[in-house]
Amino acid sequence: MKWPLSKKMETSLLTCVIHKGEKLTMYCLDHSQLCCSKCVELNHRLCLQVTPLPQAARGKSTNFKNLPVRTENTLLLMKQCQAYQEDKMMSLKVSYKEHERLIVDGLRVNIVSYLRQCETSTVKTTHEHMQYPISEMREEIKYLLADFEKSTIKEKKEELNLKQAPIKVVRNSCIRLHYELFHLHVAIPKVLGKPELFFIASKKCLENIQQSDIFIKENLPNHVFTVNGKSVHNVKMPSDSKTCQITAVCALPNGQVLVADKANFKVKLLNQQYRVVSHLDFRDGLIQDMCLITPTEVAVAMSNYEVQFITVSQSQLAKGRKLKLQHYCTGIAHNQGDLYICSGTALYKLTLSGKLVCRLYEDSSADLTGEHQH
Numbered sequence: 001m002k003w004p005l006s007k008k009m010e011t012s013l014l015t016c017v018i019h020k021g022e023k024l025t026m027y028c029l030d031h032s033q034l035c036c037s038k039c040v041e042l043n044h045r046l047c048l049q050v051t052p053l054p055q056a057a058r059g060k061s062t063n064f065k066n067l068p069v070r071t072e073n074t075l076l077l078m079k080q081c082q083a084y085q086e087d088k089m090m091s092l093k094v095s096y097k098e099h100e101r102l103i104v105d106g107l108r109v110n111i112v113s114y115l116r117q118c119e120t121s122t123v124k125t126t127h128e129h130m131q132y133p134i135s136e137m138r139e140e141i142k143y144l145l146a147d148f149e150k151s152t153i154k155e156k157k158e159e160l161n162l163k164q165a166p167i168k169v170v171r172n173s174c175i176r177l178h179y180e181l182f183h184l185h186v187a188i189p190k191v192l193g194k195p196e197l198f199f200i201a202s203k204k205c206l207e208n209i210q211q212s213d214i215f216i217k218e219n220l221p222n223h224v225f226t227v228n229g230k231s232v233h234n235v236k237m238p239s240d241s242k243t244c245q246i247t248a249v250c251a252l253p254n255g256q257v258l259v260a261d262k263a264n265f266k267v268k269l270l271n272q273q274y275r276v277v278s279h280l281d282f283r284d285g286l287i288q289d290m291c292l293i294t295p296t297e298v299a300v301a302m303s304n305y306e307v308q309f310i311t312v313s314q315s316q317l318a319k320g321r322k323l324k325l326q327h328y329c330t331g332i333a334h335n336q337g338d339l340y341i342c343s344g345t346a347l348y349k350l351t352l353s354g355k356l357v358c359r360l361y362e363d364s365s366a367d368l369t370g371e372h373q374h
Helices: 007-014 037-043 053-058 067-122 127-191 195-219
Strands: 024-028 033-036 050-052 246-251 257-261 266-270 276-281 287-294 297-302 306-313 316-324 331-335 338-342 346-351 356-362
Touching: 007 127, 007 195, 024 037, 024 053, 024 195, 033 037, 033 195, 050 053, 053 195, 067 127, 067 195, 127 195, 246 287, 257 287, 266 287, 266 316, 276 316, 297 331
Parallel strands: 287 331
Antiparallel strands: 024 033, 024 050, 246 257, 257 266, 266 276, 287 297, 297 306, 306 316, 331 338, 338 346, 346 356
């Protein structure tokens, strides 16, 4: 059953988008624009082809032929644009959270260092002599914590909000444009038997699509990555016996980079200057792939049917838990709490604890039909 057009939607269709409260009565062929009486008076007085809406609606409207398809495509792109903006905001948030964690770690080191100094200075002193250093120590710690909370964290949050603000504006515009276009898309089939309303709804839909197309072009890249520059760095270590074979790269929010060197059985951590500052050896199997799980954890896919988790803390790498698989592993990816693992002939979805959720795809017609490609 097709629900009829609501009175609210009908009123909205008949209302001029420029002069709120004014009813649409005319159509300017010169500008292909719906007009109210104020539009005609202010902007279309010199136009030669301004006709009443009923007359315009009776004319041929061949430009509406592919309107449903165009509308659906634009709605899809608008959703992609919204998701892109939300991903940008989340990426900023994750980056700042990691930076905040590093600040906390630094503060903790300072406090521990200060406590040790106080401890050393009070050794072999009487109880009376210890009272002053202890009270002084407490005041110093309070000062450190207060300074940290008031200045550093607050400053970083304000900085994050400032960077997210323009992205939020774009995201909200995506939501608004999608909402408006979607309701027009829904309304058009309901007014097929009403030529004037159909004409208005279709013209408004076209105008919205044109506006959305411009907006999408300005705010949604038509490719995944934008290359801003290129630089070459040597990540070979003195202990490497072979030429590096980088099979995977993970960029951390703090600017550090993890690279998987398959030929030398190593995962290497690079600092912001792309120098190796830490590494882990993997002699049990070949490193096939690697993906980011959290800002400080990655999962490494191994040729020995294992997934090895690695944590990054204070520029040092440490091996964590392992997942033992029942199949070969050529590629790995993480999305919203799930792992996606290629076996060479199939794609599996698993939880982070290693539980198999499902097999998404399989083609066993050859050895490597589902091989992960970099």
